[in-house]
Amino acid sequence: MGDISLDMSEIYRSMGYGSEPDPQMIATVEALLVRFNPIxxxxxxxxxxxxxxxxxxxxxxxxxxxxxxxxLFVATAGMEFQEEINSxxxxxxxxxxxxxxxxxxxxxxxxxxxxxxxxxxxxxxxGVSNPYSPGYCGWNITEQQVIFERFRQDNxxxxxxxxxxxxxxxxxxxxxxxxxxxxxxxxxxxxxxRKDCYxxxxxxxxx
Amino acid sequence: xxxxxxxxxxxxxGKLNDAVAVTNEAVAEGVDPNYLVNNYMIKAMEEIGAKxxxxxxxxxxxxxAARAMxxxxxxxxxxxxxxxxxxxxxxxxxTVKGDLHDIGKNLVASMLEGCGFEVINLGVDATxxxxxDAVKQYxxxxxxxxxxxxxTMGYIKTVIDALSAAGLRDNVKIMVGGAxxxxxxxxxxxxxxxxxxxxxxxxxAKSLI
Numbered sequence: 001m002g003d004i005s006l007d008m009s010e011i012y013r014s015m016g017y018g019s020e021p022d023p024q025m026i027a028t029v030e031a032l033l034v035r036f037n038p039i040x041x042x043x044x045x046x047x048x049x050x051x052x053x054x055x056x057x058x059x060x061x062x063x064x065x066x067x068x069x070x071x072l073f074v075a076t077a078g079m080e081f082q083e084e085i086n087s088x089x090x091x092x093x094x095x096x097x098x099x100x101x102x103x104x105x106x107x108x109x110x111x112x113x114x115x116x117x118x119x120x121x122x123x124x125x126x127g128v129s130n131p132y133s134p135g136y137c138g139w140n141i142t143e144q145q146v147i148f149e150r151f152r153q154d155n156x157x158x159x160x161x162x163x164x165x166x167x168x169x170x171x172x173x174x175x176x177x178x179x180x181x182x183x184x185x186x187x188x189x190x191x192x193x194r195k196d197c198y199x200x201x202x203x204x205x206x207x
Numbered sequence: 208x209x210x211x212x213x214x215x216x217x218x219x220x221g222k223l224n225d226a227v228a229v230t231n232e233a234v235a236e237g238v239d240p241n242y243l244v245n246n247y248m249i250k251a252m253e254e255i256g257a258k259x260x261x262x263x264x265x266x267x268x269x270x271x272a273a274r275a276m277x278x279x280x281x282x283x284x285x286x287x288x289x290x291x292x293x294x295x296x297x298x299x300x301x302t303v304k305g306d307l308h309d310i311g312k313n314l315v316a317s318m319l320e321g322c323g324f325e326v327i328n329l330g331v332d333a334t335x336x337x338x339x340d341a342v343k344q345y346x347x348x349x350x351x352x353x354x355x356x357x358x359t360m361g362y363i364k365t366v367i368d369a370l371s372a373a374g375l376r377d378n379v380k381i382m383v384g385g386a387x388x389x390x391x392x393x394x395x396x397x398x399x400x401x402x403x404x405x406x407x408x409x410x411x412a413k414s415l416i
Binding site: 015016017022025089094098099101135141165169 | 221222265266267268270271273274305306307308309310313314317356357358359
């Protein structure tokens with residue numbers, strides 16, 4: 001899986017568990033990781049760009065405040081992982097499929113974290129914001145089209161369909177702000193109270 | 208002699224191999240399959256569902272229980288062919304056109320199967336025509352539609368309109384779900400119900416039958 005480092009607690013938290021995941025699920029996740037590790041090739045790419053054509057909403061704009069440069073990025077768990085997931089789905093074990101889906105989400109998130117590190121390494125003297133994506137915190141998902149246009153064909157092999165769904169499904173696109181005054185602000189569900197977001201639903205259910 | 212309470216325990220604990228072992232033992236001893244289903248298996252699924260609602264179990268626990276239930280049912284179903292109606296009802300389930308998200312729909316399908324429904328899974332990216340044709344072919348009691356994107360949830364209405372145009376809308380109850388979908392949206396597009404998770408979906412399906 002290369003250099004990316006998975007946050008295992010995030011996988012179990014996404015299942016609803018607190019500090020004590022079910023031993024059967026731990027065994028399931030570990031067995032899947034043995035299967036995924038050798039074939040998974042996550043990748044990311046970022047470019048410096050303008051924000052023209054993009055209109056992230058209020059709370060994201062606050063996160064981007066102080067930007068001297070905007071970085072657009074794409075990151076993906078990769079087509080190899082997607083093909084393995086497709087194969088797993090055919091096997092029809094719903095517990096494995098569910099766990100694999102959450103592992104895939106964490107691979108994509110971990111790949112984004114690597115991307116942010118790489119951006120920081122590129123601009124070592126500047127502050128770097130958290131990454132923000134269309135489809136979250138009220139930012140219209142259709143603006144992914146603008147991001148993908150900027151990458152042209154060199155987008156880690158991610159296909160964006162007419163519904164703005166990325167394939168491989170475990171892919172992320174978004175924006176990062178860079179600047180002397182940029183700082184990592186409170187992030188994620190902490191800044192967004194949208195009741196129609198599954199992350200917020202999960203936050204309320206996960207004790 | 209098979210200790211049948213262990214079948215209940217195995218399903219609640221999500222232990223597929225244990226559930227299958229007890230089921231095989233009971234079948235070998237000539238225990239009535241309907242007796243097993245009604246007195247041990249369905250009650251086990253009700254118990255894990257109640258635990259989920261109470262915050263004492265999580266989605267993986269539901270799925271492991273459903274998998275154990277399914278393993279036992281696969282042994283029993285061939286023995287139940289001539290004993291009348293063996294399902295609570297038939298559910299046709301699909302993720303609508305433009306959307307490739309499979310997992311949430313499949314969680315609901317597994318829970319419905321585990322709780323006694325017959326489920327026909329049309330997969331993802333299902334067009335209105337494909338769904339209309341399947342409703343004609345399978346004549347389900349319930350159509351369950353899923354969308355995970357704000358850009359695809361509108362297609363649920365397209366499907367419902369297509370069913371109306373084909374004169375099939377009154378033949379089937381429609382339930383909807385998915386991250387951006389809500390009870391208000393369900394009402395707005397003319398669906399019969401909405402559920403926010405797989406366990407609720409089972410309760411909703413039972414109420415719609």
